[in-house]
Amino acid sequence: MPRSAEISIADQLLNSYQRDFPLTPEPFNNIATNLGATEREVRAAFEALLGSGIIARIGGVVRPNTLAASTLAAVAVPGLSTDSIATRISALDGVNHVYLRENDINIWFVATGPDRAYVDATLREVENLSGQTVLDLRLEQSFHIDLGFSLKGGPKAHSPLGAPNLAYDAALCDRPLVQILTSGLAVHPRPYQIAGTQLGISEEAVIARLRHMLESGIVTRIGAIIRHRALGWRSNAMVVWDVDPSEIAEKAGILAAQKGINLCYQRRRYDDQWPYNLYCMVHAKSRESALRILDSASRRARLDGIPRQVLFSSHCYKQTGALIVAPKEAA
Numbered sequence: 001m002p003r004s005a006e007i008s009i010a011d012q013l014l015n016s017y018q019r020d021f022p023l024t025p026e027p028f029n030n031i032a033t034n035l036g037a038t039e040r041e042v043r044a045a046f047e048a049l050l051g052s053g054i055i056a057r058i059g060g061v062v063r064p065n066t067l068a069a070s071t072l073a074a075v076a077v078p079g080l081s082t083d084s085i086a087t088r089i090s091a092l093d094g095v096n097h098v099y100l101r102e103n104d105i106n107i108w109f110v111a112t113g114p115d116r117a118y119v120d121a122t123l124r125e126v127e128n129l130s131g132q133t134v135l136d137l138r139l140e141q142s143f144h145i146d147l148g149f150s151l152k153g154g155p156k157a158h159s160p161l162g163a164p165n166l167a168y169d170a171a172l173c174d175r176p177l178v179q180i181l182t183s184g185l186a187v188h189p190r191p192y193q194i195a196g197t198q199l200g201i202s203e204e205a206v207i208a209r210l211r212h213m214l215e216s217g218i219v220t221r222i223g224a225i226i227r228h229r230a231l232g233w234r235s236n237a238m239v240v241w242d243v244d245p246s247e248i249a250e251k252a253g254i255l256a257a258q259k260g261i262n263l264c265y266q267r268r269r270y271d272d273q274w275p276y277n278l279y280c281m282v283h284a285k286s287r288e289s290a291l292r293i294l295d296s297a298s299r300r301a302r303l304d305g306i307p308r309q310v311l312f313s314s315h316c317y318k319q320t321g322a323l324i325v326a327p328k329e330a331a
Contacts (some may be wrong), residue, residue, distance in 0.1 A: 009037050009045040014054070014231075021058065023207050023214075025190055046187050052066075052228045057184030059321060060210075060222040062140055067218060068324045069119045070112040072137045072267060074274070075130050076105045085130050090318040093327050094122035098317035102236065103309060105135065105274065108238070111323040114175070129306035135274055141266040143249070144256035169217035175324050177209055178219065182321025206260050218234065229316065233283045235290045240276035241305040242269070248278055255280055255301040260293035276309060287312065304329050305318075 012035050022030040028046070029039045034168040049055045053280045064070050077085045082100065086107050097110040107130075123134050176199055185191040192210075193203040213219040228236070245249055248266055255278075256264035262281040271275040280297075284290035290312075298304055 003133055004239060009035060009041055009051055010019070010054075010178075013042070013049065014046055015224065017167040018223045018226060021223040023192075025192065025203060025207070025220070027191065028131055028187075028189060041103055043187050043189075049159060049224070050184075052188070052230065054170060054228055055322065056225045056227050057320065058224055059184045060178065060181030060186065061225070062178050062182065062218045062322060063218055064142065064322065067178055068112060068114050068322060069116045070110060070322060071119055071123075071139065072279075073123055073126070074105045074108045074135045074137065075110055075126060075132045077107050077130055077132060081130075086315075088129050088221045089126055092122055092125060094323055095318065096320045097125075099127065099313045100317070101305050102311050102317040103111040103311045108311075109318075110322075111326075114324060118323075118326060124173065133273075135267065137266040137274070139265055140229050141252075143252040143264040143266070162214075168218055171176075171209060173201055173205070174209060174213065174218075177212070180208075181219065181222065182268060182324060184321070186247070225321075227319065228283055232285050235284045235287045237282045237290050237294070237310050239280050239282060239294060239308050239314045241278040241304070241312070242275045243278045245277070251301045251303060252278055255297055255303065256294075258297035258300055260284065260290075263296050264268050275307070 013031070016034075017031060021027060026039070028042045031037075032039045032042045035042065046055075050057070062068065064186060075085075086098055086100060089095055089107065091107055092112045094111050095109050096112050097108075098107045100106055101108050109126070111119045111126075112121045113122060123136055125229040127134050138167065166263050177195065180195050180198065188194050188201065192206040196203045196206045199206070200202055210219065214222065237326075241251075252264050252266065255261055260282060262283050264280045267279055270277050282290045282291060282294050282297075291310075293312065298308075
């Protein structure tokens with residue numbers, strides 16, 4: 001599409017390339033052609049977005065618990081210790097997201113690693129350093145998948161997250177290649193060639209493997225990974241409900257289809273400490289807007305009256321890509 005004088009290259013990149021990043025030898029040149037710009041302008045715009053923190057990386061998102069393992073976890077830490085403990089949790093290799101949320105169970109994090117044993121070891125490490133019991137809120141079912149973040153209307157619509165394509169044919173290079181995706185592709189005229197050099201495989205092989213993993217659903221998207229807070233979407237809440245398991249699929253399907261609802265999962269519950277099993281995220285520019293979105297979505301999904309918690313995030317300590325290959329393996 002030709003470049004509009006009223007829309008900057010950066011805005012067009014943010015709107016159009018959160019997914020479907022070209023799987024060609026010279027992707028930035030392909031993007032430049034589509035935007036009516038030069039390759040140098042496109043790479044400069046991406047570099048500026050990375051430098052400003054608006055995007056975390058040009059890379060990919062891997063389907064949970066396929067090439068690697070992950071879990072959402074939480075721990076209740078007394079107020080005076082919160083910052084210190086959250087900072088120490090953030091320093092762990094196996095933790096890629098850490099948030100402080102408005103709840104007695106206040107530190108929420110994502111533990112990732114090459115396998116479940118690595119994740120379990122990370123959870124034990126958090127228990128040891130915090131002196132508190134960690135809730136391991138394992139994913140049981142994903143209802144919808146994140147396709148990116150709209151600059152004009154909040155989170156974009158989602159698509160149903162079905163089972164991975166059983167035709168996926170694993171290769172030895174897949175895990176280290178996806179680790180490069182979760183760390184970020186080089187802003188270089190031939191980023192897949194750079195990745196191939198790191199892995200000892202050809203540029204053609206890199207592109208072929210990425211295409212296969214996208215088509216099989218192992219990688220859900222490749223493109224610009226946006227930090228929504230940097231774009232002004234700072235009122236973000238994780239919302240949880242205690243839903244009858246026999247009703248959760250129906251309610252989650254309706255909930256996830258609502259505008260402003262981002263991500264929707266069923267997770268393990270703890271009957272006494274944390275009885276909630278249906279999760280979603282709401283991103284908005286104000287708390288009032290987030291609550292309006294939530295109230296409307298809850299009403300449509302017939303979740304009114306069902307026990308819930310709304311946990312606004314008050315601080316983000318860490319937000320990086322998932323750990324696919326253990327540091328000692330990558331060395």
